[in-house]
Amino acid sequence: QVELQESGPGLVKPSETLSLTCTVSGGSISSYYWSWIRQPPGKGLEWIGYVSNSGSTNYNPSLKSRVTLSVDTSNNQLSLKLTSVTAADTAVYYCARGFTDWGQGTLVTVSS
Amino acid sequence: EIVLTQSPGTLSLSPGERAILSCRASQSVSSNYLAWYQQKPGQAPRLLIYSASSRAIGIPDRFSGRGSGTDFTLTISRLEPEDFGVYYCHHYGSSPWTFGQGTKVEIK
Numbered sequence: 001q002v003e004l005q006e007s008g009p010g011l012v013k014p015s016e017t018l019s020l021t022c023t024v025s026g027g028s029i030s031s032y033y034w035s036w037i038r039q040p041p042g043k044g045l046e047w048i049g050y051v052s053n054s055g056s057t058n059y060n061p062s063l064k065s066r067v068t069l070s071v072d073t074s075n076n077q078l079s080l081k082l083t084s085v086t087a088a089d090t091a092v093y094y095c096a097r098g099f100t101d102w103g104q105g106t107l108v109t110v111s112s
Numbered sequence: 113e114i115v116l117t118q119s120p121g122t123l124s125l126s127p128g129e130r131a132i133l134s135c136r137a138s139q140s141v142s143s144n145y146l147a148w149y150q151q152k153p154g155q156a157p158r159l160l161i162y163s164a165s166s167r168a169i170g171i172p173d174r175f176s177g178r179g180s181g182t183d184f185t186l187t188i189s190r191l192e193p194e195d196f197g198v199y200y201c202h203h204y205g206s207s208p209w210t211f212g213q214g215t216k217v218e219i220k
Contacts, residue, residue: 035209045157045200047209060208061113094156099147099204100168102156 002027004095004103012110018085022078022095022103029053029076033098036069036080038091039105046091050098051078085110114139116201116212124220131188133215135201140181145205148177148186151214152197160199161186191217 008020022034036048049059051069059067068081078095092105115138125131135146144164149157159168161177164184174189188195196219201212 044213045202045211047211050209058207062208099202099209100159100162102158105156 002097002101004097004101006093006095006103006106008106008108010107010109012085012089012108013112014086014110015084018080018082018089018108018110020080020093020095020106020108022080024076024078024097027097029071029078030073034069034071034078035096035099036078037094037096037102038089039094040088040091041107048080048082048093087111113208114141114203114206114210116203116210118199118201118212118215120215121213122216122218124218125191126220127191127193129191131186131191131195131217133186133188133199133201133217135179135184135186135212137182137184137203141184141203142205144180145203146177146179146184147202147204148175149200149202150195150197151200157200188217193219 003025005023012018030053033050033052035050039045051057066083070079087110090110092107094102094105096102117136119134146164148161151157160171160175165177176187198214198216200214
């Protein structure tokens with residue numbers, strides 16, 4: 001069974017870049033689409049985008065200008081970069097295999 | 113962008129009762145690519161239903177989904193204590209993927 005684990009800084013300063021990694025175990029990253037979703041505290045879910053095993057991407061238009069998703073097949077990892085963050089980017093960030101299997105999520109707070 | 117509207121916002125029920133949750137899309141969901149998730153506090157969403165009516169692996173048969181086009185429902189035939197939480201619908205048929213705002217199922 002595939003397992004996903006997000007990791008990265010829990011605190012990011014405004015205007016800086018948020019960078020997260022998702023490590024995939026129990027399955028190869030060389031298949032499927034891999035998604036990122038976020039959830040502000042106490043609020044609903046927002047799709048950020050997905051990246052395919054070949055590296056092609058599809059982003060939420062609301063974030064497209066600031067987000068970059070990529071895959072590292074040699075290390076079975078995904079990465080998310082979100083630039084110019086503000087307090088509105090404070091959320092739990094999840095990675096997922098397609099839309100089926102999700103990681104536990106990691107809270108990222110944007111604050112000075 | 114397809115907007116998903118869930119109703120009701122909150123459902124207050126007792127164990128053993130039936131829960132019916134609604135998800136209405138602003139336009140037709142292609143290939144009925146509509147999923148339902150359950151989320152409990154501090155946990156990631158758990159996939160219950162995909163393709164509108166297919167149960168995910170390990171999901172009890174008291175959970176069932178139906179619908180097509182723009183109208184979808186999730187039914188929990190007999191609520192168990194562990195079924196209380198927030199339920200989200202989600203479409204993945206076209207970009208951008210979107211989620212409904214959630215229905216909270218709480219103990220009456």
